[in-house]
Amino acid sequence: MATKTLFIKFLVKIIIIFSLLVPIECFSFEPIKFGTTDVTAYGWVRNNLGMFLENQPYTQNSNDLATARTWIRLYTDIEFNRNLKFYGAAQLAWEPKYKVEEGTERTWDEYCEYNDLNDVLREASLIWTSSANHKFLIGRQIVIWGEALTERVGDVIHPNDNRFTLGFANLEDTRIPSWMIRGVHNLPGKSSTSLEWLIIPNIEKKEYRVNRLADFPIPGVRAGQRFGIPFEDRDIPGKSIGSLGLNAPVARGGIPPFESGSPELPYLTTEYPESNSDDFRYGFRTSSILNGYQFGVSYFHTQHYDPITERRELTGTFDPQLGLPLREYAVTYPQIDVVGAYLNKDTKVGVLRMEAIYVPEMPFGTFDLDDADAVVDRDYIKYMVAWDLNGYLHFDWHKTASFDITLEHVAEWIPNADDLSYLAFYSTELPSYNPRFAINLSTNWFYDLIGTSVVVQCYPKSKSGLIMPTITYKHPWLNEALTFELKYINVFGEDRYSDIGIMKDKDMVLLTTQFNF
Amino acid sequence: MVKRQSYLYFHTVDKVLFRFHLALAIIFMLIGVCSAHAQNLPKPGQVIDHNNYKEYKELFSDIFALGFENGFEMTPTITVKVSETGSYPFPEPVKKASMKNKGKYDVDSEGFITGGYDYIGFPFPNLDPADKKYAQKVMWNFTYRYLGDTKYGKNTSSMWLMRKGQPIRYQQMDYFILRFASRYYIEPKNVYENPAGLLWAKIQAFTYPSSVRGTSMLNYRYMDPRKQDDTYIYLPSLRRVVRLEAGERSTPAMGTVVSPDDFNGFEGRNQDFTFKYLGTKKMMGVQNCPWETKDDLPARTTKEFPLCRENWEVREVFVIEALPKDPDYPVARRRLYIDKETYCILFSDSYDRSGNPWKLFVNYYKREKLPSGDIMSKYHGGFGIDIQTSFLTAYAFTNMTTNTHDLKYSEFLPSALRTSGR
Numbered sequence: 001m002a003t004k005t006l007f008i009k010f011l012v013k014i015i016i017i018f019s020l021l022v023p024i025e026c027f028s029f030e031p032i033k034f035g036t037t038d039v040t041a042y043g044w045v046r047n048n049l050g051m052f053l054e055n056q057p058y059t060q061n062s063n064d065l066a067t068a069r070t071w072i073r074l075y076t077d078i079e080f081n082r083n084l085k086f087y088g089a090a091q092l093a094w095e096p097k098y099k100v101e102e103g104t105e106r107t108w109d110e111y112c113e114y115n116d117l118n119d120v121l122r123e124a125s126l127i128w129t130s131s132a133n134h135k136f137l138i139g140r141q142i143v144i145w146g147e148a149l150t151e152r153v154g155d156v157i158h159p160n161d162n163r164f165t166l167g168f169a170n171l172e173d174t175r176i177p178s179w180m181i182r183g184v185h186n187l188p189g190k191s192s193t194s195l196e197w198l199i200i201p202n203i204e205k206k207e208y209r210v211n212r213l214a215d216f217p218i219p220g221v222r223a224g225q226r227f228g229i230p231f232e233d234r235d236i237p238g239k240s241i242g243s244l245g246l247n248a249p250v251a252r253g254g255i256p257p258f259e260s261g262s263p264e265l266p267y268l269t270t271e272y273p274e275s276n277s278d279d280f281r282y283g284f285r286t287s288s289i290l291n292g293y294q295f296g297v298s299y300f301h302t303q304h305y306d307p308i309t310e311r312r313e314l315t316g317t318f319d320p321q322l323g324l325p326l327r328e329y330a331v332t333y334p335q336i337d338v339v340g341a342y343l344n345k346d347t348k349v350g351v352l353r354m355e356a357i358y359v360p361e362m363p364f365g366t367f368d369l370d371d372a373d374a375v376v377d378r379d380y381i382k383y384m385v386a387w388d389l390n391g392y393l394h395f396d397w398h399k400t401a402s403f404d405i406t407l408e409h410v411a412e413w414i415p416n417a418d419d420l421s422y423l424a425f426y427s428t429e430l431p432s433y434n435p436r437f438a439i440n441l442s443t444n445w446f447y448d449l450i451g452t453s454v455v456v457q458c459y460p461k462s463k464s465g466l467i468m469p470t471i472t473y474k475h476p477w478l479n480e481a482l483t484f485e486l487k488y489i490n491v492f493g494e495d496r497y498s499d500i501g502i503m504k505d506k507d508m509v510l511l512t513t514q515f516n517f
Numbered sequence: 518m519v520k521r522q523s524y525l526y527f528h529t530v531d532k533v534l535f536r537f538h539l540a541l542a543i544i545f546m547l548i549g550v551c552s553a554h555a556q557n558l559p560k561p562g563q564v565i566d567h568n569n570y571k572e573y574k575e576l577f578s579d580i581f582a583l584g585f586e587n588g589f590e591m592t593p594t595i596t597v598k599v600s601e602t603g604s605y606p607f608p609e610p611v612k613k614a615s616m617k618n619k620g621k622y623d624v625d626s627e628g629f630i631t632g633g634y635d636y637i638g639f640p641f642p643n644l645d646p647a648d649k650k651y652a653q654k655v656m657w658n659f660t661y662r663y664l665g666d667t668k669y670g671k672n673t674s675s676m677w678l679m680r681k682g683q684p685i686r687y688q689q690m691d692y693f694i695l696r697f698a699s700r701y702y703i704e705p706k707n708v709y710e711n712p713a714g715l716l717w718a719k720i721q722a723f724t725y726p727s728s729v730r731g732t733s734m735l736n737y738r739y740m741d742p743r744k745q746d747d748t749y750i751y752l753p754s755l756r757r758v759v760r761l762e763a764g765e766r767s768t769p770a771m772g773t774v775v776s777p778d779d780f781n782g783f784e785g786r787n788q789d790f791t792f793k794y795l796g797t798k799k800m801m802g803v804q805n806c807p808w809e810t811k812d813d814l815p816a817r818t819t820k821e822f823p824l825c826r827e828n829w830e831v832r833e834v835f836v837i838e839a840l841p842k843d844p845d846y847p848v849a850r851r852r853l854y855i856d857k858e859t860y861c862i863l864f865s866d867s868y869d870r871s872g873n874p875w876k877l878f879v880n881y882y883k884r885e886k887l888p889s890g891d892i893m894s895k896y897h898g899g900f901g902i903d904i905q906t907s908f909l910t911a912y913a914f915t916n917m918t919t920n921t922h923d924l925k926y927s928e929f930l931p932s933a934l935r936t937s938g939r
Contacts, residue, residue, distance in 0.1 A: 391762060448772030
């Protein structure tokens with residue numbers, strides 16, 4: 001409680017200091033000049049207030065508060081001269097202790113991430129433009145590749161932080177930034193081609209080198225976090241080992257023996273990517289323009305950001321309660337190479353966007369009890385085709401803006417997927433071809449005073465999907481510094497073990513209030 | 518009253534047609550003189566306001582006149598002060614290049630220039646009002662008018678947004694333009710060859726307020742007029758460059774009243790419109806706006822929008838009506854008032870598909886000394902207003918300079934947007 005009080009005081013002080021620094025007339029910082037150096041500071045204070053519309057399974061009470069996160073983000077641009085700049089972003093966040101998470105192993109401090117540098121210092125990069133054709137950036141950065149807007153296809157650089165979010169944080173906010181060296185070069189001559197390369201030495205704290213997930217529940221052992229994915233509680237003998245190391249194998253009296261011997265229990269270990277040169281991430285991307293087409297190719301060597309569970313040797317130790325031998329199951333993040341290509345073109349009716357990635361021999365977990373390591377390598381393809389019809393649908397009763405439509409189709413294709421499972425956690429069979437479709441219809445009213453949109457996404461294979469209508473309002477007070485967004489998120493699905501259906505119990509209403517300074 | 522002539526205005530075709538043209542010229546001069554006499558022109562130093570504007574109503578566009586009458590029902594009524602009519606000829610290199618084009622080009626039935634125009638100088642320096650294609654030729658001259666080899670404005674473009682008379686947002690942006698043809702001062706001269714075949718490229722990067730800071734827009738217009746424009750936008754919230762589409766050119770941008778086709782009074786592609794010549798007349802306009810720096814502009818939160826009240830001159834204008842070929846285009850009719858000497862649009866009145874007055878755009882220009890010492894008229898500010906919803910966007914381009922920076926093609930690629938934003 002003392003920590004909480006201290007932090008609230010700390011947050012209040014920061015807000016007061018910022019408010020005092022802000023020019024009264026506009027509530028926004030003016031650039032400060034130090035000789036030839038311009039310093040501009042700006043940012044926002046945001047609150048997300050969300051309520052679940054359904055009781056959460058695997059929790060110890062029925063409290064509906066889904067989120068009450070307050071964040072402050074401060075950006076700084078320093079322009080030393082035309083060739084040398086600095087860009088930084090710092091973030092503080094505060095959340096209450098959620099009643100719905102009573103019984104979790106996580107502590108309240110984890111939600112107040114101001115004590116972890118990886119969360120506080122989001123970005124800090126020095127940008128050196130050596131000439132009109134060459135630019136170098138060094139520091140902690142966020143780099144987004146790809147063309148898809150509803151999910152990630154060619155956007156493969158950063159892992160995601162999914163601990164505190166569902167739909168209400170935009171994609172940029174969920175990226176985990178990376179320390180990297182990066183260059184952007186325009187190819188010589190009269191070319192319209194540029195080349196971007198980057199090297200990521202993986203010097204983040206190890207947990208931040210891969211996707212971060214909220215704790216999932218273990219019935220009878222611990223409650224899940226509110227955005228934790230559900231527990232695999234189906235019993236699929238001979239195939240499933242459920243949520244590894246947890247009570248499913250225990251309840252069945254252990255996992256059937258591998259090769260020979262008595263039933264055994266899993267002993268879980270985790271192997272995060274290292275910061276040595278073997279685990280460096282690196283890649284490049286090109287961008288060209290020709291005859292109205294913008295296109296390029298990309299390559300990225302990285303580790304799989306979602307865990308793969310690998311069966312290992314017996315540890316030589318025994319479970320003290322059941323007396324069964326323990327076998328190591330290692331949660332690993334294996335190396336992969338991602339090869340990509342993208343293209344966009346403004347046709348006479350709408351913009352066409354396409355992209356695809358190919359991962360040769362991508363590792364998948366199988367949970368196959370007859371397989372030595374329960375991991376197989378399969379070629380993997382993911383593609384996206386989208387069509388944006390913006391600026392065409394004008395109606396006389398709504399003259400100040402058009403109705404804009406975006407259709408996006410994404411699919412994953414694994415030529416031989418018979419024995420594969422979803423993620424590391426579910427025994428659901430992974431389909432060989434898994435398409436999904438999304439549509440976004442949006443417009444604004446009274447010259448952007450009010451914005452309205454609705455996103456519908458569906459996964460035909462799992463009969464799951466998402467409906468998300470949103471309304472935003474910009475109050476004219478203080479240079480439109482204050483904005484409100486009300487969103488309803490409805491997730492549907494036949495089961496909760498595949499595609500977006502894993503979030504099917506988390507329908508919510510969400511109000512986001514943001515003050516820009 | 519002596520009727521001023523554009524240097525482009527007269528020419529001699531050949532002896533056979535000489536008498537015919539002379540007769541036509543005399544007839545038009547007589548019409549012009551008669552109409553000049555019919556127009557009551559204000560004297561330098563005179564103030565035009567709510568009390569006397571009806572005497573001079575013909576000197577303003579129809580929608581602008583509402584500003585004198587009722588302040589567009591959102592601002593105090595408009596007052597402007599008249600100054601001496603000045604002269605704003607194009608720099609000599611532009612004139613020379615234009616005169617070489619005399620009689621070389623024509624316009625085909627689709628409205629495109631024929632004869633292999635090289636995009637240097639005005640394509641039609643010898644305009645003849647009797648020409649059935651007069652309106653199209655005026656618009657091609659407008660399209661290819663000289664606006665500088667490069668434009669550079671760092672944090673110099675200001676915008677005021679007002680709804681029903683209340684200020685709602687003040688914003689600023691960087692503004693950079695690189696022209697690839699009609700280059701007279703910066704190497705490569707005449708035409709800057711580029712693989713995309715661009716006529717010009719333009720970047721607008723928002724710097725203020727923080728809610729839009731980092732948003733940058735890149736526009737391409739191609740030398741080949743049959744190619745549609747391309748637009749890319751960098752969105753900091755997505756951290757990526759998103760391709761926009763040609764249809765967006767008629768949609769108001771960034772919460773303002775201005776759509777890309779409204780820039781500079783009119784920035785649509787000529788082949789997407791048919792043009793009607795409605796005549797020439799005298800009108801008031803601002804060719805030498807007195808604003809020098811941001812200090813000359815109203816405070817950002819004031820209820821007063823930056824209306825230029827000084828230096829309104831009597832100008833002679835082409836009156837051209839632009840009708841979209843696309844029946845779904847939201848603006849059914851635009852009336853453009855184009856200064857005959859500078860080819861700048863002073864007023865643009867827009868009407869919706871029901872025929873009702875909808876939007877007004879008023880532009881101010883300023884005499885600018887180029888690094889070469891030449892003088893030219895540059896776009897300096899103005900405002901646009903939707904009179905149906907009482908929404909106003911005013912803009913000023915103080916400190917934007919012409920031909921002071923040697924901008925390169927590579928600085929106008931979509932990849933440049935990614936690294937200039939966060």
